[in-house]
Amino acid sequence: MSHESTILDEMNHGGLPFAYWALDEAVLTAGAKDLMLCAKGTDNGGSYVNSPTLNAQPGPIDGELGGWPLFNGSSQYTNVGTLGNLGSLLGNGLSIEAWAAAPTGGTPYAILGGGVSGGMAVYFVLNANSSMSGVSGRVVLYVRDTDGHRRGVYTTNSVFLANVVTHFAASFNAATQAVAIYVNGESIADLTAGYAETADNFSNFSLAMLLGARNNNGAVQSYLSGYVGRVAIYNYVLAADRVKAHYLAGLNETLDLRTLLAA
16 A cells, blocks of 8 residues: 555544645645645645745655655755644544655754644644754644633654655644654654643634744744655544554655755
């Protein structure tokens, strides 16, 4: 089964993604298609901002058509809107996954992020250098609820290499407040809680969610300098064995996921 088919097969393992952006478009005018919406006969996936390089080759998964976008780290990202009613559906939890080639350095780099100060926000960040993380190669998942209560967890140690194609995933269980972070299908055991408040009151996002950057109270920050694609977001906790299955499906289609990309 292909990587994409494995993601869409989640209907047999708890539910489909709320949204899934392959980000494999070849031209900017095509926009960023949300394949979950396309399956329903619509396409409100999002828009590329400031002309990132599209269809960069090779893509994250050699066995699938299309490449992935390359963002310049200073002005380029994808705006996917407020994600409809996702925010109010987070009572069962949240999961995010993506393939990325992440840089090292002293600035945050976001796979996905958006939120308003003191209210609903979700950030999934690589190499964060903030109050939650100051070491290159860490991964952060941050969730803030309607009341401003924050749940932020990061990997204690560096867990990925610069410019190496890597599968990242994270989940937040609203019932237990547990956070899991995965790199190449493996759960990272050594995590540190940057914020340990109970986040359990959810409403819809009032600001647009961004891929390749984060929307912080209307200001675009934390631009990704690198590649990101095959981004999926779920309104439930993706089981560890399903995260592993998604990674392995991509691995099986790719000759060498650990090949260094050109800097």
